[in-house]
Amino acid sequence: MNWLSQPKKGPNHTGEELQIELLGGKDVELEEALKDFRAGMHAWSEAAYRRPHTISRQIRHRSWRLVTGWALGCMLLAGSVSGLVFEQHQRRQARIAVVQRAAEQARQLAEREARARVSDEVLLAGVDSDVSRQVPSAMEPLAQLMEENPQ
């Protein structure tokens, strides 16, 4: 059938004229580069086309990559979550420690204040007793009388 045939390419074909027109005249280096590019592309394509099809190996490689990717992803997620939990735990512990320290300080302050209050009371009582026992010399006979006759 006509449409199955390849386009004919020969030296008289307009392709060469087009080539020269596109390249803007004769440019040997550009022509060489395009020729090498074409030949390289053909060689690569032919080699790739005829290569043994190792689909199973590729699939295995891909599935390994997939598994590794998932494993790494899971590890990363687990690490992030555990890090977050650890961080939360640390913060809570620190908060508890602060509260405990504050409570301890408050308790110590209260104890100190209580001790101070007791010592003040003792001191005042001593002063009172001392003051009450000191009698002026002029009142001495009256004091002796009061001791002898407390009624």
Next chain:
Amino acid sequence: MATAADIAAEEFTRVVERHRPQIFRFLLGSTRDVDLAETLTQECFLKAHRNWGSFRGESSAMTWLMRIAINLQKDHWRNRRMQFWRTTRTNSVDLDEASEWLPSGESSAEQKLLARERVKQVWASVKGLSERQRTVFLLRFVEEQELSEIAAATGLSEGTVKAHLSRAVARVRLELGGKR
């Protein structure tokens, strides 16, 4: 006695045998990914098989198949752009690897090195071309198609094809000139 369906199937088999390497080569040049080129080639012939009955032979089978292949690679790039997170999974070979394939005719090591450098520069330019420019460039300079064939395959006018080709060639020349 062979039925019409048998004849059509036989014709399609011949078309596949004849044009599959060329379609694969074009897709390989467009994607630089052997696996992807194979997949798209399969899809191209699957689509062609489904629509074989509606093919009237107004253009050549090659032009018809090439049009399907161009649309498939366009769809592929469009999908890839939409699914930007999948770009990391591309298997495209780098320019060094693509440039390693050289014509065996180069005799000396120096010539081979020069040829490799030239091919690498062309690949670098091709990589920088727009999708349309790359398509017409590959069809012209790898598949050696005529302007009319390229126009028919891409759905562009011959003038537009020529303009794209000129820009692509200018870019290659610039790349080659810059590295000289």
